[in-house]
Amino acid sequence: MSKLVAVSPVGKNGQTVVPATIRKMFKIDAEHNLVGFYLDGKHVELAPVSIVRETAGYTDAELGKLDRIKRSKGGKKFKTSAAAKRYLNSL
DSSP: OOOOOOOOOOOTTSOOOOOHHHHHHTTOOSSSOOEEEEEETTEEEEEEHHHHHHHSOOOHHHHHHHHHHHHSTTOOOOSSHHHHHHHHHHO
């Protein structure tokens, strides 16, 4: 189940700001400023893109495998990138 942790208004040009609580949580700053928008049914998920690839060291194949696992029936969700990495290594 998802948890709402912050909200941000959408401006007239469709722009929004990633709230400070989220930026701190995922260490999003000027050096790591890319976020990805992922569709999950009728919801959009936001995730830091450069952080996942750099700090967790995922390959494109591993990211693809995680995406397939998530989309499968009863898909698995991970609280941290390290937990996802450990799960992949256990396969």
